[in-house]
Amino acid sequence: MNLLVTAATALEIKPFQEYLAQSGPIPGVQIDILISGIGLMHTAWNLGRQLARQRPDVAIQAGIAGSFNHQWPLGQVVMVGREQLGDLGVDDAGTFRDLFEIGLWQQGQPPFAGTGLVNTFTGLPYVPELPVASSVSVQTVSGSAVSIERLQQYTPDVESMEGAAFHYGCLVEQVPFLQLRCISNYVEVRDKSKWNIPLAVKGLNEALIDVMKKMADNRR
Numbered sequence: 001m002n003l004l005v006t007a008a009t010a011l012e013i014k015p016f017q018e019y020l021a022q023s024g025p026i027p028g029v030q031i032d033i034l035i036s037g038i039g040l041m042h043t044a045w046n047l048g049r050q051l052a053r054q055r056p057d058v059a060i061q062a063g064i065a066g067s068f069n070h071q072w073p074l075g076q077v078v079m080v081g082r083e084q085l086g087d088l089g090v091d092d093a094g095t096f097r098d099l100f101e102i103g104l105w106q107q108g109q110p111p112f113a114g115t116g117l118v119n120t121f122t123g124l125p126y127v128p129e130l131p132v133a134s135s136v137s138v139q140t141v142s143g144s145a146v147s148i149e150r151l152q153q154y155t156p157d158v159e160s161m162e163g164a165a166f167h168y169g170c171l172v173e174q175v176p177f178l179q180l181r182c183i184s185n186y187v188e189v190r191d192k193s194k195w196n197i198p199l200a201v202k203g204l205n206e207a208l209i210d211v212m213k214k215m216a217d218n219r220r
C-alpha cells in the first residue's frame with residue numbers, strides 16, 4: 001500500500017514522523033509525507049504535483065481545526081465528510097454570495113455533490129469510528145461575530161484552511177481519501193489564549209498512527 005500523509009505544517013504531524021523514524025519501515029506500506037503549506041492555494045498546488053508524481057492508494061490529510069460545535073471538546077478528533085468553500089464568491093453591496101449562488105459554478109458540477117466536496121469513504125482499507133464532521137474551508141481564520149454568522153449558511157461543524165483543496169484533488173484523481181482534524185479551538189471571537197494546539201497535535205497524531213496501523217493491517 002502506498003499511503004500519502006499530508007499536513008499543512010510540519011508541526012502538525014511531527015509526532016507521527018517521529019513514530020515512523022522509531023518504528024522503522026512498516027511491512028507492505030510505503031509512506032510519503034507532504035507538507036503542503038497553509039491555505040488552499042499552497043495545498044492545491046503541492047497536492048496536485050504530488051499526485052502527478054506518485055499516485056497513492058490512500059491519501060490522508062491530517063490537521064488541526066476550529067470547531068463551531070461546542071459539544072466536542074478541544075482535542076476531539078473528527079473525520080470530514082463534507083467540505084464547502086466558505087469565502088469564494090462576491091461581495092454584493094455588503095452581502096456575500098458564493099459562486100453557486102451567482103451562477104458562476106453549477107451545483108453538482110463534478111466533483112461537487114450539490115455545493116459540497118463529499119467523501120463517501122469508498123475504497124479505504126479501514127474507516128475509523130470517529131464523528132463525521134461537515135467542514136468549511138476559508139482563507140481567513142474566522143474571528144468576529146459577523147464572519148462566524150455568515151458561515152452558518154454552510155452549517156459547518158469545523159473550519160480549516162486546506163480541507164476543500166484536499167477533497168477536490170482526491171475526488172478529481174479518484175484517490176480514496178480521509179481528512180482527519182483535531183479541534184484546537186472553537187470558532188469564536190478571536191482569543192488566541194483559548195487555543196490548545198499542543199493538545200490537538202497530540203490527539204491528531206494518536207489517531208493518525210492508529211489509522212495508519214489499521215490500514216496497514218487490512219492491506220496485508
Ligand SMILES: O=C(O)c1cccc(C(=O)CC[C@H]2O[C@@H](n3cnc4c(=O)[nH]cnc43)[C@H](O)[C@@H]2O)c1
Pocket residue numbers: 008009038039063064065066067138140141142159160161162184185186187192
Ligand atoms: O495567530 C497565531 O498566532 C497563530 C498561531 C498558530 C497557528 C495559527 C493558525 O491560525 C493555525 C491555522 C492552521 O490551523 C488550522 N486551523 C486551526 N484552527 C482553525 C480555525 O479556527 N479556522 C481555520 N483554520 C484553523 C488551519 O487549517 C491552518 O492550517 C495562528
